[in-house]
Amino acid sequence: MNKTVRKKPRYSLMARKESITAYLCLIPAFIGLTFITYLPLAGVFGIGFFNWKGLSAPVFIGFRNYIRLFTTDPYFIDSIKVTVYFAVLAVFGSMIYSFYIAMLLNREIPARGFWRAVFYLPYILPAAAVYIGWSWLYESNFGLFNYFLSELGINKIKFLSDSLYVVPSLALIAVWTSGNLIVIFLAGLQNVSRVYYEAALIDGANAFQRFFRITVPCMTPIIFYNLLMSLITNMQVVVPALALTDGGPGNASMFMTYLMYRYAFKNNHLGYACAISFVFFVIIAIFTAILFATSKTWIFYEGDSK
Amino acid sequence: MTKLNTMATAGELPDTAIMSEAGVLQWASQGMLADISDMYGAGESKPLDSLAFRYQGKVVAYSVANEILMLYYNKDMFDEAGVEYPPLSKEDAWTWEEFIEVAKKLTKDKNGKTPNDPGFDPQNIVQYGCLVENLPWQLETWAISNGGGYYSKDGSEVIIDRPESIEGIQKVADLHLVHHVAPLSTGATDDSIQRSIIARTCAMGTGGQWNIGTCLASAKEEGLNYGIGVLPYMKEKVTLCTGGPNVVFNQTKHLKEAKEWLKWYAKEENSWGLIESGIWMPTLEKWYTDETLMRKWVENPNFPPFDEYKKCVIETAKDMSITRSASWYYVNNTNDFNDLLNSILGDVWTGRTTAAEAITSNIEALKAAFRGE
Numbered sequence: 001m002n003k004t005v006r007k008k009p010r011y012s013l014m015a016r017k018e019s020i021t022a023y024l025c026l027i028p029a030f031i032g033l034t035f036i037t038y039l040p041l042a043g044v045f046g047i048g049f050f051n052w053k054g055l056s057a058p059v060f061i062g063f064r065n066y067i068r069l070f071t072t073d074p075y076f077i078d079s080i081k082v083t084v085y086f087a088v089l090a091v092f093g094s095m096i097y098s099f100y101i102a103m104l105l106n107r108e109i110p111a112r113g114f115w116r117a118v119f120y121l122p123y124i125l126p127a128a129a130v131y132i133g134w135s136w137l138y139e140s141n142f143g144l145f146n147y148f149l150s151e152l153g154i155n156k157i158k159f160l161s162d163s164l165y166v167v168p169s170l171a172l173i174a175v176w177t178s179g180n181l182i183v184i185f186l187a188g189l190q191n192v193s194r195v196y197y198e199a200a201l202i203d204g205a206n207a208f209q210r211f212f213r214i215t216v217p218c219m220t221p222i223i224f225y226n227l228l229m230s231l232i233t234n235m236q237v238v239v240p241a242l243a244l245t246d247g248g249p250g251n252a253s254m255f256m257t258y259l260m261y262r263y264a265f266k267n268n269h270l271g272y273a274c275a276i277s278f279v280f281f282v283i284i285a286i287f288t289a290i291l292f293a294t295s296k297t298w299i300f301y302e303g304d305s306k
Numbered sequence: 307m308t309k310l311n312t313m314a315t316a317g318e319l320p321d322t323a324i325m326s327e328a329g330v331l332q333w334a335s336q337g338m339l340a341d342i343s344d345m346y347g348a349g350e351s352k353p354l355d356s357l358a359f360r361y362q363g364k365v366v367a368y369s370v371a372n373e374i375l376m377l378y379y380n381k382d383m384f385d386e387a388g389v390e391y392p393p394l395s396k397e398d399a400w401t402w403e404e405f406i407e408v409a410k411k412l413t414k415d416k417n418g419k420t421p422n423d424p425g426f427d428p429q430n431i432v433q434y435g436c437l438v439e440n441l442p443w444q445l446e447t448w449a450i451s452n453g454g455g456y457y458s459k460d461g462s463e464v465i466i467d468r469p470e471s472i473e474g475i476q477k478v479a480d481l482h483l484v485h486h487v488a489p490l491s492t493g494a495t496d497d498s499i500q501r502s503i504i505a506r507t508c509a510m511g512t513g514g515q516w517n518i519g520t521c522l523a524s525a526k527e528e529g530l531n532y533g534i535g536v537l538p539y540m541k542e543k544v545t546l547c548t549g550g551p552n553v554v555f556n557q558t559k560h561l562k563e564a565k566e567w568l569k570w571y572a573k574e575e576n577s578w579g580l581i582e583s584g585i586w587m588p589t590l591e592k593w594y595t596d597e598t599l600m601r602k603w604v605e606n607p608n609f610p611p612f613d614e615y616k617k618c619v620i621e622t623a624k625d626m627s628i629t630r631s632a633s634w635y636y637v638n639n640t641n642d643f644n645d646l647l648n649s650i651l652g653d654v655w656t657g658r659t660t661a662a663e664a665i666t667s668n669i670e671a672l673k674a675a676f677r678g679e
Contacts, residue, residue, distance in 0.1 A: 053332075056336050072671070140490045141434075141489035142507060150416075150430050163658060164658075247649060248648060248652040249492050249653055250650070262645065
């Protein structure tokens, strides 16, 4: 009886010491998160309830910013649609493209290091330069792509100037720049145990079966990670609108981040822009939550007991 | 602008500043700008009247430079096609129809055929006749020229939905869509002259006077043979002028000194580099009336020949019967309005919709933007 009583405080003392160390170590990260992430987030939420144009004092207007967003705002609803449309195209496009390229680069091909560098390169190029370069290829009147099309006798396509084509055209650039996904896929592929493939070969499984029954299931954790990162990155898309389209033609590339930027820093509607950014935060959170909720049903962890 | 906002909120604004055109009336309407109507005395040469920003009748800013919209053309391309050069003065200005006819002669498909020839292939045009800049603030020229405008003359009302305004805008879109004499341009960038006559893709282009200094002077050194002309017109002969505004903030404790300083600072001699290079035009009236000053300003290799420039630019800029201030001189919220208009017209340039349909279905949103809602 006595022994047990004495034992308890001894363990908790140690635990307490350890936890103090842990908290001390966490302080820098905690300060960073608080001041750079959570307080601004709370600030954005708060300012979203004010009419604040930067000059005169903010006026509290309750939910009026939010009401305007969903009723009379000429851009906002379109902006959600095009952002989601772009994200879906860019995420699925870059997942399929990166996975495929990673599979190729995982083979015994000559000059493998060189090819890996080639496919990674677009990711590290300065974004503005990449978009300006593509804009010359896409140019509606004299661009290179349209030159090839006209040589083939096909009518010109207004890649960036036609509201129908602008988002797919921009998504293609995003796919091209997804070199980071390739690297992560490649690392994942190298971790898939040879043993399974050998066993499958002995059992007479063909390449398709090996791909869908071994590679894909073993890669699901990596696929999930890439899907999540790619989704968040592509939902936050802003550079193409800034560098190329100004959100146009019409509202066809009025991505949410760009709309927020424009309201806040070009037109001085700071309170309103905060409301947009909060709605945007909620939308990304919903998409992430959906992804996490469904993940249990399709991710396979090797160490998992289930 | 962001920096000025922060300083204004903190009450730490400087006494004076040069700010963005579209910001002036916004700041004035919030009581941030001082009335500088009396900055120039009775005997002094004042800035051209078109360069005064007015809020409720009071002058709240003068432009530090002048700029007008005009026509540029590539002389070599005109010579190749054997077409007469565009006119230099408003008396001879081309009508819109004449402009289109000339542009047709300068447009070629890859077989060398023009839109007037049978078998012309609009899908394979290698050279266009013209590029009319359609950035919203410049596009207003054509709404006005056709007898309408974006706003009434006193800036109190939106009139962009009037048939003549709509038709003026549609006529600009039709250069590409109907007449095939202009490339597709979606009003997103401010580089019409680089894209057209310098790149040799179009024989004529419209743009601001600043192009002489910002790109044409260096292109000329590299062999570009260009000329200048007045804008064509639809019903009224018109061009717009603009220029970055100098303001005095109301927070200043030294209003008199601030105005004195601004007047000195805005003197042509103090920005001579920009004027001499052809980027800025002077603002004070005397530069537009005194031949000696004009020669001092224009007679250097950055400019077209003196007589041509005088006739085409100087005479136009001081003639208030054709030169109108851009709308941000007297209308608030032009940024919001122009952004929305640019967005609305996106599908007009490609022909997916018409100017009439686009503008009438969005007129309430445009009016709300004008009111700053």
